[in-house]
Amino acid sequence: MAANRKSAPRRSVRTAGKLKKLYRRWRSDRDALSDALWSKALRTSPYARAMPKNDQTRLRQLTRQLLRAKSFEGTSGFAVNESMRARIALHAGIPILNLGLDYYADWSSIVIYPGDFRVHDEYMDEHGVVHREIMDLCGQSLSQGPIVLSWEAMREEDETPADHDLVIHECAHKLDLLNGDANGFPPLHPDMDARAWAHDFHAAYRQLCSEPDARGARRIDPYAAEDPAEFFAVTSEAFFTAPYLVYENHPAVYKQLQRFYRQDPHPIMTQR
Numbered sequence: 383m384a385a386n387r388k389s390a391p392r393r394s395v396r397t398a399g400k401l402k403k404l405y406r407r408w409r410s411d412r413d414a415l416s417d418a419l420w421s422k423a424l425r426t427s428p429y430a431r432a433m434p435k436n437d438q439t440r441l442r443q444l445t446r447q448l449l450r451a452k453s454f455e456g457t458s459g460f461a462v463n464e465s466m467r468a469r470i471a472l473h474a475g476i477p478i479l480n481l482g483l484d485y486y487a488d489w490s491s492i493v494i495y496p497g498d499f500r501v502h503d504e505y506m507d508e509h510g511v512v513h514r515e516i517m518d519l520c521g522q523s524l525s526q527g528p529i530v531l532s533w534e535a536m537r538e539e540d541e542t543p544a545d546h547d548l549v550i551h552e553c554a555h556k557l558d559l560l561n562g563d564a565n566g567f568p569p570l571h572p573d574m575d576a577r578a579w580a581h582d583f584h585a586a587y588r589q590l591c592s593e594p595d596a597r598g599a600r601r602i603d604p605y606a607a608e609d610p611a612e613f614f615a616v617t618s619e620a621f622f623t624a625p626y627l628v629y630e631n632h633p634a635v636y637k638q639l640q641r642f643y644r645q646d647p648h649p650i651m652t653q654r
């Protein structure tokens with residue numbers, strides 16, 4: 383009996399400590415994403431603004447979790463403020479709204495340059511010849527590292543919303559990398575058919591490559607023809623920014639993305 387009386391207070395002290403910790407976390411989460419910061423970030427995503435209120439509430443919670451789980455580091459002298467962090471975290475949350483934070487468990491940081499950044503790439507072709515090239519990029523997903531972004535590119539997207547979303551594009555590459563190389567084939571859900579995915583994406587990719595000059599307002603970005611990995615990333619960003627482009631040009635791909643992301647942005651964006 384005495385042991386019970388002694389152990390009871392210890393348990394409650396532990397519980398009190400745990401509650402205090404949870405309260406502190408709740409306070410810091412709330413402070414990291416105030417109503418003002420959330421409203422400002424929401425203005426940068428027409429899809430997030432148009433989604434049902436309960437989805438928006440879940441996205442806000444996910445944005446808070448991303449702000450806590452990932453580091454947001456400026457580089458080349460660039461200072462990242464809290465509204466930039468909130469904006470990036472909100473966009474990163476969109477693809478995994480119905481997948482969960484674990485889909486981003488393989489990486490922990492987002493590096494932000496003030497503008498485009500230069501990378502030195504080196505690769506070996508099928509003949510064993512090593513190629514070196516210098517590229518200026520606005521975004522990059524490193525298979526064993528961070529997501530790298532240009533703030534200037536994101537600022538331009540916010541000024542003129544179209545079918546581009548750099549954060550979603552790079553996050554789509556990260557999802558693609560979950561099961562090996564970036565090849566436009568992310569890990570599918572058990573109720574999805576891998577052969578149907580390969581068939582539908584391959585057919586749409588071939589269609590896009592066969593009409594390289596078919597540019598226009600109702601086409602997806604021709605950069606998608608670069609390779610199957612870019613096709614998946616570009617159709618993913620269009621799926622969440624201008625879903626009609628995927629829906630009209632590549633309906634079978636739209637259905638596959640709908641099954642993979644477990645979201646259906648087209649009717650939501652059409653009813654705005």
Ligand SMILES: [Zn+2]
Binds near residue numbers: 551555611612615
């Ligand atoms: Zn890409």
